[in-house]
Amino acid sequence: MDAVRVILYILLAxxxxxxxxxxxxxxxxxxxxRQGPPIxxxxxxxSKLFSKEMIAVNNVQMLLNxxxxxxxxxxxxxxxxxxxxxMCLFLVSTADMFLVMAASxxxxxxxxxxxxxxxxxxxxxxxxxxxxxxGFYLATGSFQVSEIVSGDIxxxxxxxxxxxxxxxxxxVKLRKSPFDxxxxxxxxxxxxxxxxxxxxxxxxxxxxITEYYEMVMLLGIVALFFANSTWWSWIIAVLFCLIAFFIExxxxxVSARVKWDKLLGGCWAVTLVAGGLNGLILMIIQ
Amino acid sequence: MGIIPxxxxxxxxxxxxxxxxxxxxxxxxxxxxxxxxMMIFAVILLAGWISxxxxxxxxxxxxxxxxxxxxxxxxxxxxAVVTVLSIRYRKxxxxxxxxxxxxxxxxxxxxxxxxGGMHMRVDGLSLLLSMIAAFVGGMIxxxxxxxxxxxxxxxxxxxxxxxFFLSMLFLFxxxxxGLVLSENLIWMYFFWEIxxxxxxxxxxxxxxxxAIINCFRALWMNLLGGLGFAIAIIYMSLELGTVQLTxxxxxxxxxxxxxxxxxxxxxxxxxxFSSWLLGAMxxxxxxxxxxxxxxxxxxxxxxxxxxxxxxxxSLSGQLVSFIGGFTFIVASMMAIAQTDGKKILAFxxxxxxGLIVACTGIGVEETIWAAILLMIFHSxxxxxxxxxxxxxxxxxxxxxxxAMHGLILxxxxxxxxxxxxxxxMYLAPFGMLISKWVALKSFIDAHNYLLVVFxxxxxxxxxxxWTKWLSKLISMHxxxxxxxxxxxxxxxxxxxxxxxxxxxxxxxxPWISFHxxxxxxxxxxxNAHEVLSMGVLTTMAIMLISIIFVxxxxxxxxxxxxxxxxxxxxxxxxxxxxxxxxxxxxxxxxLYLRNWYMKPQFGMDKLMGPSxxxxxxxxxxxxxxxxGGVM
Numbered sequence: 001m002d003a004v005r006v007i008l009y010i011l012l013a014x015x016x017x018x019x020x021x022x023x024x025x026x027x028x029x030x031x032x033x034r035q036g037p038p039i040x041x042x043x044x045x046x047s048k049l050f051s052k053e054m055i056a057v058n059n060v061q062m063l064l065n066x067x068x069x070x071x072x073x074x075x076x077x078x079x080x081x082x083x084x085x086x087m088c089l090f091l092v093s094t095a096d097m098f099l100v101m102a103a104s105x106x107x108x109x110x111x112x113x114x115x116x117x118x119x120x121x122x123x124x125x126x127x128x129x130x131x132x133x134x135g136f137y138l139a140t141g142s143f144q145v146s147e148i149v150s151g152d153i154x155x156x157x158x159x160x161x162x163x164x165x166x167x168x169x170x171x172v173k174l175r176k177s178p179f180d181x182x183x184x185x186x187x188x189x190x191x192x193x194x195x196x197x198x199x200x201x202x203x204x205x206x207x208x209i210t211e212y213y214e215m216v217m218l219l220g221i222v223a224l225f226f227a228n229s230t231w232w233s234w235i236i237a238v239l240f241c242l243i244a245f246f247i248e249x250x251x252x253x254v255s256a257r258v259k260w261d262k263l264l265g266g267c268w269a270v271t272l273v274a275g276g277l278n279g280l281i282l283m284i285i286q
Numbered sequence: 287m288g289i290i291p292x293x294x295x296x297x298x299x300x301x302x303x304x305x306x307x308x309x310x311x312x313x314x315x316x317x318x319x320x321x322x323x324m325m326i327f328a329v330i331l332l333a334g335w336i337s338x339x340x341x342x343x344x345x346x347x348x349x350x351x352x353x354x355x356x357x358x359x360x361x362x363x364x365x366a367v368v369t370v371l372s373i374r375y376r377k378x379x380x381x382x383x384x385x386x387x388x389x390x391x392x393x394x395x396x397x398x399x400x401x402g403g404m405h406m407r408v409d410g411l412s413l414l415l416s417m418i419a420a421f422v423g424g425m426i427x428x429x430x431x432x433x434x435x436x437x438x439x440x441x442x443x444x445x446x447x448x449x450f451f452l453s454m455l456f457l458f459x460x461x462x463x464g465l466v467l468s469e470n471l472i473w474m475y476f477f478w479e480i481x482x483x484x485x486x487x488x489x490x491x492x493x494x495x496x497a498i499i500n501c502f503r504a505l506w507m508n509l510l511g512g513l514g515f516a517i518a519i520i521y522m523s524l525e526l527g528t529v530q531l532t533x534x535x536x537x538x539x540x541x542x543x544x545x546x547x548x549x550x551x552x553x554x555x556x557x558x559f560s561s562w563l564l565g566a567m568x569x570x571x572x573x574x575x576x577x578x579x580x581x582x583x584x585x586x587x588x589x590x591x592x593x594x595x596x597x598x599x600s601l602s603g604q605l606v607s608f609i610g611g612f613t614f615i616v617a618s619m620m621a622i623a624q625t626d627g628k629k630i631l632a633f634x635x636x637x638x639x640g641l642i643v644a645c646t647g648i649g650v651e652e653t654i655w656a657a658i659l660l661m662i663f664h665s666x667x668x669x670x671x672x673x674x675x676x677x678x679x680x681x682x683x684x685x686x687x688x689a690m691h692g693l694i695l696x697x698x699x700x701x702x703x704x705x706x707x708x709x710x711m712y713l714a715p716f717g718m719l720i721s722k723w724v725a726l727k728s729f730i731d732a733h734n735y736l737l738v739v740f741x742x743x744x745x746x747x748x749x750x751x752w753t754k755w756l757s758k759l760i761s762m763h764x765x766x767x768x769x770x771x772x773x774x775x776x777x778x779x780x781x782x783x784x785x786x787x788x789x790x791x792x793x794x795x796p797w798i799s800f801h802x803x804x805x806x807x808x809x810x811x812x813n814a815h816e817v818l819s820m821g822v823l824t825t826m827a828i829m830l831i832s833i834i835f836v837x838x839x840x841x842x843x844x845x846x847x848x849x850x851x852x853x854x855x856x857x858x859x860x861x862x863x864x865x866x867x868x869x870x871x872x873x874x875x876x877l878y879l880r881n882w883y884m885k886p887q888f889g890m891d892k893l894m895g896p897s898x899x900x901x902x903x904x905x906x907x908x909x910x911x912x913x914g915g916v917m
Contacts, residue, residue, distance in 0.1 A: 056852070059844075062844045066836075107692065119882075
């Protein structure tokens, strides 16, 4: 059963991620009063990226980008296999580090700035991710995902603060406005985008696919808050994932980019207040 | 077990003859012989212990009148050295600290002698520390042979006292063996004082104004800790009639445990006493490597691990775990704002030891398991990192991280060593991470939410400063400045051995956990359950395989991929070499990339003052409560 879920994740995550991306563009366009591209546009983009001739600025960028992808797939697989969530989140940080390396290896001014900003984003998210695992442990008594989802009541009952905190940093993880620092545009050119500046063709396609894996994995964590031993809780979980996704898209469209110190301060403050207090209460009532 | 005196006296002998060796070649021969001997004797001791059954605690030497008297003489010699140097440099308050504790201990020993009890003890923990001191310490001495030669070629302004320097390194290791094998607190105190005084002499090696200030700061802080140690001994011999470490732990006597923990906190450079270790980097790199990895700071956490069963659930334990957790987060934040490679390493040592100290303060099986594993990994990784940074400094002329931009193309061998060291310090699935996982779990189980929050935020800042450094190294930036690798072969021998040990530690982690760490925990607590479950081990195996194989496979896959290389985008026109671009005046401009250091947010001048005040405040308040509770 675990193996099936893992294989499904590996095969379907890029598809679901791509569809969500298409939906994102369509919804955003409607919010801005435009028609928007077709839902399948991300897949057309990807196939075009793969058809491009291989050009690169150095010989390690591709290798680091691929490592980013594979580590993310492993981290996501661990989540869907029901393994230890803390280990899984540790691995997410390791994967992200490879992306930072890939961007830094270019030694170009724009991707360097992007890499530095991505590092700050990582630092902003890390405490919430670790506290989230702690929250699940306090609420369900285990770090194992398989045990977290087999309780009688959903984890959300015990940890609403954690959900708020997690949704907050999901915006950072998805690199969406107001937290899109690391991939922010330069001089209104669509082509120059932070740490992806020097990535093109296949390399850029790999980065995009990894982002789809990441998106599905983050939504998987959102689902953890709702899923329990009953079958209908999974429907609620999926529904809420869609709501969470819509919230992220909506915020993306109505907010302007913040500076890094606001991002870091904001994330840490929310982590302390929402996650910290919620965890403290859980620990006291235990 | 008869090998113990030889193990201690052998490096001491090397320390005696090294200063009189006339030439570099003779010194090198002595160092290699002494280091090899140390490693062999340590292995013989280990083998003897295993063949005697293993897993047991062997206590030795009941009647030691001669050695006791020699140690009193030794204490007086140390006091005399401190007094003479303090008078010469006009640091009179230090004399008071030294005289008070030396006469205090001698008075307790002669007027209220504690009878019975063994003087030395061999068990898993002391053997582990001995092995670390013998192997990591021995290799640092080998490294020092080559390093000091290059160092004095660079720094003609300092007097060449290499013989003295090497001699002090060996004396330090001799004291470390004595310290970890002692069971009698008066013996341990003697070795404890040697490490304080020798580190003082090492830090002051260059005799510059800065070195003098820093070495006296290290001295007074460590002597303050020594005073705490002395008070513990005096109290125990007056009130409890025993000066055995085991008795102090078994009786859970509040005051001695608190005082010993206080001494250990200072040795481990925890806040508010971190500044002595930061100042210690003015000395040549081998001494930093030794202070940070195999000896000095490890002596502090070693004592805390011994005390852990008595700390668990007590007020002293609360104090120790708070100071540790607080130091972990604050030091890792201050590391972000540093550009000096050695300073980053120093802050990372303080921060990592903070995590170990926090674990000992909680003092349950799991946290001690994590503490011991962290200690092993930290020793090897930190020693390797200091050696690599020292070698880079000798080649580049600077140890500024900014100067290491694109180092992978300029000094590839040293860069790989730094890379392995950094990976060992924080990446999945190296021992650091698994220890953090266990520590986090047991902090929750101990209901210490403050520590959980400290670990969560501290991990984030730890990740930032290491990733920043790694990304600087890996930048594929070609410069025209030529650089020659001035690293001596002695240095490479030591660094390659460290790298090999590091990789072995990772691969053998489950074996180390089952056969080394868990038996030690069992000896300390009387029982131990398996900390690593099968599920965790499987997860770790997956992670280990992936971290080693994924980049390797990707390398093979992409290495032969056909691709066309293009210049990077620089906004202005790239001159074609990725190093210069044409600016708006039509002139070529050199590209210069800089990492973020966030000095206004995380600078040492911003954080050090307030955090010292907080830590000192908590320390004073809780210490007062403990002393008040005893009175």
